Amino acid sequence: MSLVLLSLALAVPTVYATVPTISDWNALNNTVGGRLFTAIPFASSCFSEVDGRTVTPLQEQCDIIQQHYSNATFRSSQFNNFMNTQWESCMSTNEQCALDASNASDSLAWTDFPCEQGSIAPYYIDIRNYTDIQSAFNFSNATGVPLSIKNSGHDYFGRSSVAGSLGLWTRNLEQISYNASFVPDGGNESYPAMTIGAGVPWEDAYIFADSNNVTIIGGYSQTVGASGGWLLGGGHSILSPVFGLGVDRVLQFKLVTPDGEYRTANAYTNPDLFWALKGGGGGTFGVVTESTTLVEPRAIPLQVAAFSFNATTNTSVDFLALLAENSLQWAEQGWGGHLKLNGLISVNPLLNLEQAQESMQNITDFVQSHNGTGVVETVSSWYEFFVKYVLTAQEPIGIDAAISSRLIPSSVFESQEARNALVETIANAAPYFLTISTVTPFIYNNYTENSTSVTPAWRDAVWHFLFADLWSWNTTTDGKIAVFQTLNNLTAALTDIAPDSGAYLNEANVYEPDWEHAFWGDNYPQLLAVKQKYDPAGLLDCWRCVGWKGGNDSVSQCYPALD
Incomplete structure (x- = not known):
């Protein structure tokens, strides 16, 4: 929405040090070359009540939003949304403008609820050069208007979503x-x-x-x-x-x-x-x-291992135990990927095909014995792998989802007792299992101590383990709190397994209790x-x-x- 509509901008709850006037906003707009815009919620075109005002739904636009509600490429091309839609809302007050992610054409979402601004920044600058950012800092310093920084909208923590802020949208810095x-x-x-x-x-x-x-x-x-x-x-x-x-x-x-x-x-x-x-x-x-x-x-040739089978409660636990038993060896061999309770996808840039097949033989045997499918094959480059395996397996988009995670160190995998405890902890929380990401720099040999500021726990971790839970568009604030509390409890269970480890700050529990140490160590x-x-x-x-x-x-x- 262009600046000429600023007079219709939605009210926000933030108290500014100096309330900006329309003249202030117009001056900022002139400074940034006319690229200051107002933002209304992504799905607002479907609603008849928007921020307390009665409006006529825009059916053609609403149809487009419904069609692309779960499309990451469509969402990333626009400022006014996030991949996980809770960050479009104000969860503490349940102010939102959401559709039903399971059925975006379900009219109950826009007839039973109004559309409210939530946490979407009401104003944003389409950043095209560094002077735009300098202008934003000057404006914030003068007025007290908080700033938020948004790129593509992938954010599990809501750090790029601030109610009442001036958004800095960097998505169009495409050089x-x-x-x-x-x-x-x-x-x-x-x-x-x-x-x-x-x-x-x-x-x-x-x-x-x-x-x-x-x-x-x-x-x-x-x-x-x-x-x-x-x-x-x-x-x-x-x-x-x-x-x-x-x-x-x-x-x-x-x-x-x-x-x-x-x-x-x-x-x-x-x-x-x-x-x-x-x-x-x-x-x-x-x-x-x-x-x-x-x-x-x-271009680096890769060995790819891709397996899947129809898991039951018992077979998923057996497979999890097999993953835990083999993961330290795989880490030492250079495998990286994502492990599930019903299969895996991993790549290796170091082994040849025969070595890769031998490394994955016990997985091949397990999956075949449970009537699953799998392959160990060579691809010529990362891009070939990306097109064949990644583009067809993107994560769900347009949902309300929260996660918790922990980096699991090598010591856990060196002991049968510790592995059993890990498997039992995960099995007891199987409904919340998201993925095991083997993405740690376990054998990366060009690292100098203290050369980065991430938690040192990354360097000895074998698994980056994640739990997740969801809620629906009509979940109450108390229901959302219950989800976060469940994930808090799961974080505690993982911390008991690896008390001296840490967590990846981009994919961690929003309410991580020891966040400074978990994310950055000392x-x-x-x-x-x-x-x-x-x-x-x-x-x-x-x-x-x-x-x-x-x-x-x-x-x-x-x-x-x-x-």
């Missing part, structure tokens, strides 16, 4: 290039590298890399931004066991810090900020406009010092980010309180 001899600013060594704008999704990055006969190590979802929260939070890949996390491979960032400066951060220039950005998380140290990442200077005090250096006024804040102001701050107003 991408390859340099076979990239030299970081201030450095003297060269590297094969790709420079990727903040808005470039992984699918586009993979297409570009393949066209240049190089391999970039990245995420599994096609629409996740390659230079956004994925990277800033650590960035795991099923190639990470051999090639490291995203933060192990990044060479340079360009960003605007909250003090208004456009900066380069690398090992030579602003090295403290560079370290903080390598795992300290998005939404707090600044707004990244691009990153430059080391690539492998060739790195948090240093991260906080960097935060205070580059954001002395605390302009950027988000839920359980470095420097978080706490649950009573207005930025956190839409997170329901747990008992």
Whole structure:
């Protein structure tokens, strides 16, 4: 919605230090070249009551929204939504504008409930250059309007969703290039590298890399931004066991810090900020406009293991035990992938086909004995694997989903007793099982201690284990709290299994009780010092980010309180 409609902008509950006038917003719009917009909820065209006003539903637009409600590519192309729709709502007050994810044409969703703004930022800037970000920081500093930073809308924590904020939408920073001899600013060594704008999704990055006969190590979802929260939070890949996390491979960032400066951060220039950005998380140290990442200077052949079978309660537990028994060996061999209770998908860049078949023989035997299907085969490149296996298996979109996770260290897999305890814990919570991601940098050999700010627990972990639970469009606030409490309890059970480990901050329990240590280990005090250096006024804040102001701050107003 263009700025001319600002007079119709929806009311928001945040109290600003200085309430901006229409003239203030118009001045900001002029400063950013007319790219300040108002945002109304994604599904508002289906409703007859929008933020307390009676309106006529726009049926043609509503039909389009219903058709694409679960389409990640469609959602990522627009500002006013998230892949997990609870972050469009204000959960603490149950203000939302949601359709029924299981049947988007179910009219009960828009006849029984009104459409309310929820946590969608009512104003946003379509960021096209770093000066837009500087203007946003100046505006926030002058008015007290909070800021939120959104890329593609993949966010399990709601950190890019702040009620009443001015949104900074980086999705259209789409520049991408390859340099076979990239030299970081201030450095003297060269590297094969790709420079990727903040808005470039992984699918586009993979297409570009393949066209240049190089391999970039990245995420599994096609629409996740390659230079956004994925990277800033650590960035795991099923190639990470051999090639490291995203933060192990990044060479340079360009960003605007909250003090208004456009900066380069690398090992030579602003090295403290560079370290903080390598795992300290998005939404707090600044707004990244691009990153430059080391690539492998060739297409890498991969061995692929893909198996599935129709699991029962008993066979799923037996298969889980088999996974636990073999996972340490697989980690040492370089396998990375996703393990389920009814199968797996894994890749290996180190073994040849015969070795891969031998490594997976016990899985082959198990799956065949249960009338399942499977293959161990060679593909010529990561991109070939991505097209064949990943694009056809994307996660559910347009749902309300919460998760919890834990990094499970190698020590758990070295003991039969510990493995049994792990299997029992997971089996007892089987309805909440999401996935076992073998994406840890277990045999990555180019890591220097303390070179990144992620929790050191990543380095010895074999599994990144995840639970999940869902709720529906008409679930009450109490019902949502019950889901989060269940996941809190599951987090505690996993912590009992691995008390000295940690969690991946991008895919963790929203209410992780020991979040500073779980996400960053002993790195948090240093991260906080960097935060205070580059954001002395605390302009950027988000839920359980470095420097978080706490649950009573207005930025956190839409997170329901747990008992």
